[in-house]
Amino acid sequence: MSRGQLRVYLGLAPGVGKTYKMLDEGWRRRERGADVVAGYVETHRRPHTESQLRDIEVIARKRYEYRGASLEEMDLEAVLVRAPQVVLVDELAHTNAPGSAHEKRWQDVDALLEAGIDVITTVNIQHLESVNDVVEKITGIVQRETVPDFVVRRAEQIELVDITPEALRRRMAHGNIYPADKIDASLSNFFRSGNLTALRELSLLWLADRVEDSLQSYLDAHGITETWETRERLIVAVVGNEADEILLRRAARIASRNHAEIVAIHVIDSGAMRSRNSDTTLARELVEEFEGTFHEVIDEDIANALVAFARAERGTQIILGSSRTKRTWHLPGGVIEKVLRLARDLDVHIIAVTTERGPRTARRQRKASFPWARTWRHLALTAVVLPGLTVVMSQVRSGVSLSTVFLVYLIAVLALAAGGGVSTGAVAALGASGLENYFFVPPRHTLEVARPDDAVAIVAFLVFGVGTSLVMNEFRRRSEYARRARAEAELLAEAVATVTTSREDLMPLLDTLRAVYAVPMVALMRINEGHMVPELVSGDPVDSASDTVDFAVNDDMVLRLGTVEMDNQDRQLIGAFAGRLAAALSSQQLMIEAQEMRTRAETDALRIGLLRSVAHDLKPALANIEAHVVSLRSPSQLNAEQRVSLASISREVNNLTRLVTNLLDSGRLEAKLIAPRHWRATLGDLVSNALGTVDLKGRRVEVDVPADLPTIITDPDLFERVIVNLVSNADAFSPPELSIRVTAGYTAGEIELLIIDRGPGTRDPRRRLLAATRLSPDSGTDEDLSLSVARGFVKALGGELRFEDTPGGGLTAIVSLVLETQSAVQSVLKD
Numbered sequence: 001m002s003r004g005q006l007r008v009y010l011g012l013a014p015g016v017g018k019t020y021k022m023l024d025e026g027w028r029r030r031e032r033g034a035d036v037v038a039g040y041v042e043t044h045r046r047p048h049t050e051s052q053l054r055d056i057e058v059i060a061r062k063r064y065e066y067r068g069a070s071l072e073e074m075d076l077e078a079v080l081v082r083a084p085q086v087v088l089v090d091e092l093a094h095t096n097a098p099g100s101a102h103e104k105r106w107q108d109v110d111a112l113l114e115a116g117i118d119v120i121t122t123v124n125i126q127h128l129e130s131v132n133d134v135v136e137k138i139t140g141i142v143q144r145e146t147v148p149d150f151v152v153r154r155a156e157q158i159e160l161v162d163i164t165p166e167a168l169r170r171r172m173a174h175g176n177i178y179p180a181d182k183i184d185a186s187l188s189n190f191f192r193s194g195n196l197t198a199l200r201e202l203s204l205l206w207l208a209d210r211v212e213d214s215l216q217s218y219l220d221a222h223g224i225t226e227t228w229e230t231r232e233r234l235i236v237a238v239v240g241n242e243a244d245e246i247l248l249r250r251a252a253r254i255a256s257r258n259h260a261e262i263v264a265i266h267v268i269d270s271g272a273m274r275s276r277n278s279d280t281t282l283a284r285e286l287v288e289e290f291e292g293t294f295h296e297v298i299d300e301d302i303a304n305a306l307v308a309f310a311r312a313e314r315g316t317q318i319i320l321g322s323s324r325t326k327r328t329w330h331l332p333g334g335v336i337e338k339v340l341r342l343a344r345d346l347d348v349h350i351i352a353v354t355t356e357r358g359p360r361t362a363r364r365q366r367k368a369s370f371p372w373a374r375t376w377r378h379l380a381l382t383a384v385v386l387p388g389l390t391v392v393m394s395q396v397r398s399g400v401s402l403s404t405v406f407l408v409y410l411i412a413v414l415a416l417a418a419g420g421g422v423s424t425g426a427v428a429a430l431g432a433s434g435l436e437n438y439f440f441v442p443p444r445h446t447l448e449v450a451r452p453d454d455a456v457a458i459v460a461f462l463v464f465g466v467g468t469s470l471v472m473n474e475f476r477r478r479s480e481y482a483r484r485a486r487a488e489a490e491l492l493a494e495a496v497a498t499v500t501t502s503r504e505d506l507m508p509l510l511d512t513l514r515a516v517y518a519v520p521m522v523a524l525m526r527i528n529e530g531h532m533v534p535e536l537v538s539g540d541p542v543d544s545a546s547d548t549v550d551f552a553v554n555d556d557m558v559l560r561l562g563t564v565e566m567d568n569q570d571r572q573l574i575g576a577f578a579g580r581l582a583a584a585l586s587s588q589q590l591m592i593e594a595q596e597m598r599t600r601a602e603t604d605a606l607r608i609g610l611l612r613s614v615a616h617d618l619k620p621a622l623a624n625i626e627a628h629v630v631s632l633r634s635p636s637q638l639n640a641e642q643r644v645s646l647a648s649i650s651r652e653v654n655n656l657t658r659l660v661t662n663l664l665d666s667g668r669l670e671a672k673l674i675a676p677r678h679w680r681a682t683l684g685d686l687v688s689n690a691l692g693t694v695d696l697k698g699r700r701v702e703v704d705v706p707a708d709l710p711t712i713i714t715d716p717d718l719f720e721r722v723i724v725n726l727v728s729n730a731d732a733f734s735p736p737e738l739s740i741r742v743t744a745g746y747t748a749g750e751i752e753l754l755i756i757d758r759g760p761g762t763r764d765p766r767r768r769l770l771a772a773t774r775l776s777p778d779s780g781t782d783e784d785l786s787l788s789v790a791r792g793f794v795k796a797l798g799g800e801l802r803f804e805d806t807p808g809g810g811l812t813a814i815v816s817l818v819l820e821t822q823s824a825v826q827s828v829l830k831d
Helices: 018-031 047-053 076-082 105-114 129-139 149-153 165-173 180-188 193-221 243-258 281-289 302-312 324-330 335-343 359-368 372-395 402-439 452-497 503-517 568-632 640-670 683-691 716-733 765-771 782-796 819-830
Strands: 006-011 036-040 062-066 069-073 086-089 118-124 157-161 233-237 261-268 293-298 317-322 347-352 521-528 531-539 549-554 557-561 679-681 701-704 712-714 740-747 750-756 799-805 811-818
Touching (some): 006 018, 018 036, 018 047, 105 118, 233 243, 233 302, 243 261, 243 347, 261 302, 281 293, 293 302, 302 317, 317 335, 335 347, 402 452, 503 531, 557 568, 679 683, 679 716, 683 701, 683 716, 683 740, 683 750, 716 740, 716 782, 716 811, 782 799
Parallel strands (some): 006 118, 036 086, 261 293, 701 740
Antiparallel strands (some): 062 069, 740 750, 750 811, 799 811
16 A cells, blocks of 8 residues: 655644645545545634535544543544545644544654555644744744654645735734734734744745755756756856955855855865965855855866866856966866866856956065166266276286286175165176176187186176175165064054044154155045045145045045055055054044033933932922822812812822822932842732732723743832833823733743733824833923833843834833843842
8 A cells, every 4th residue: 555645734823824725625635526534623713714624524533531621632543444535634743632542643644644545734834843943032932842844844745825924913913813812912922023024934944945855856866967947056166366356246246136046166276286375265255245155176177176066066157257367267278168168058157357466566576676766876886987997907907917806896896786786786797797808808808708717707707796786685675674664563553552632643643654655645534425535634635536545444534545556565554553543533532422421421410410309309298298188088078079179189199299209210210329129029910019009090901911921030119110100101192991901921032021002002293202212301291201210120120121013003012021131130049
């Protein structure tokens, strides 16, 4: 008997329509003549779902008694005896009641498949084992019932029942998923838009991986090596120079248009191994930025390695760079031609790239050489000194030996080479050897040399003179390097040691930088609406921006040098200097802000002192008024009108007392005088105590705080004040006939308390202020002040207060307490 086939409807959350789709598919197969029964269908009493069951035969459920409760499960034995062609089984991840044939429903389904029965089933993404921990992080809810991924992955068909988060929330708000009393809590917890969006994306990714695995298995099983363009993969060949950035950014633009994946490869020649000029650091960083992968392959045949790698990775396009620095790639039989020949079914892009090489190092070599003006002066001196020496020695020829002539000329050549460099030394050596040969080596007045010893001496003289010039030039260059390095080190040391209090303090640094690098201008420029505005300028301004080099200091400042010749070492050093400038400017800004904060603190201290003084004076007076009002309440002495007046006075005194209390608390918060105590408490008790102190004038408050929520660590007095202020605010804005709802839940590692009203929400101009991160007494109303105090208390307790629109109208205040913070406090209390 062949194994039955499994079809799975996968959903992102309850209510997307999985059971509806399963029943619809069962009815469709029944209409085609298949024998279809419902083994277990959970309609959750949803009318639309129940209507889909129609007249499909339903197998009676089996009852199990467990701990005084009666549990119903699918009757596996009855289904096997009935032996239909297709059976509908809802909730694949369900855990069966104790005493059932199997612990899990997916095991029941496996038994049905082994019996040759086709099964249509449903499951939500949060019940898959591989993503269970991810779902817990998203929703904060631990899913106890899970199903192994392999059970779902081996299904012949998996269909995602997709729906947008907005549509699912509307379905929830209309009462099509849960009863009305659970809608608000569900929308504010598991069914939040962020949760649903993340679960939807997770479902799509899981299903896409399953499709990819199925395709790869098919290709491997059938020995298919050709590329099937089910998904674009760009294979980018990088070489480890500046051109890689151009190449990878072009590849990223292509990938963004085609939703393609970037795979970068660097082929290392196994004969030469890694080139000294090859640096793939930038390429790796860019590939990571573009969410691609980077690979290195060692092979002496670069073209063959590229194509083989592209086929192994199922690449669809190969991207190569063409530049002047890789001329051998363009030759007949080169890398590009060979890749084009081997690629066949792969698309190959040849992208022209340019690199900046050569000119950047030339400047440093020229700076280390002798200045041309000095060289020309010494060449002119050579034209005078050598003939002069020749004339003098010709006059005393009889008393001077040939070796002495050689020595005199050699000393002259060394002196000229030391002052004029290699060019002068070479010219002097050639000239001296020619003069010596012509005037002093027999036969005289000809360039012929009679004796071999004299010829060897002349050649040795020439080689020694040029060699000495090279040595002197190298010595000069190293000395110049040492001088530059010392000057640069002193520049950086000066920059580090400089303490700046104003922009003008930076001018000596700019002057030193200009002197070290011998540039006509160094300027600190401010970026103002896309234009460069000079702040400080050392030297003469440069007319053209093309004759300058810019270094970013921070987001709105640039260091500009009046030069276009800059090598990598110079750029690194000046970049470090710019970093120090950024630190100096940041220090200046911090000093300015500190001064402003001191001024503001003094003003706030004066304001807070005034408020506290007024509040302290008012509070006893209000208490006395309240006491007198209570003493005057005597039903036998007052008529109805007087009793109403006293009640009104008492109510207004209470409101004024609450305002004064909030003013005092606001001052304590501003002065950071709030020091919360840490006590264990339950949310239910805190809510009950707080509501007992609020005069809601008969308004109904619905409280739904689960008793099994974790105990929290908080300051009960402060937390109750938060609840009082939030409930009072909800009461102030809600119509009197509508109730206020207080509920709580656990989600995403947080305990949340929700105060839900049915008022105008953020449509009321006064409540738009709730979007602000900070409210203060300056907002102008008692409601604003109470929320400011509530926000400050919640922050002091280590939580967060935020506001959201209530679905269907109104505003929801959410107090969040992170459980990690709670755990840390608990550990401190235990210690």
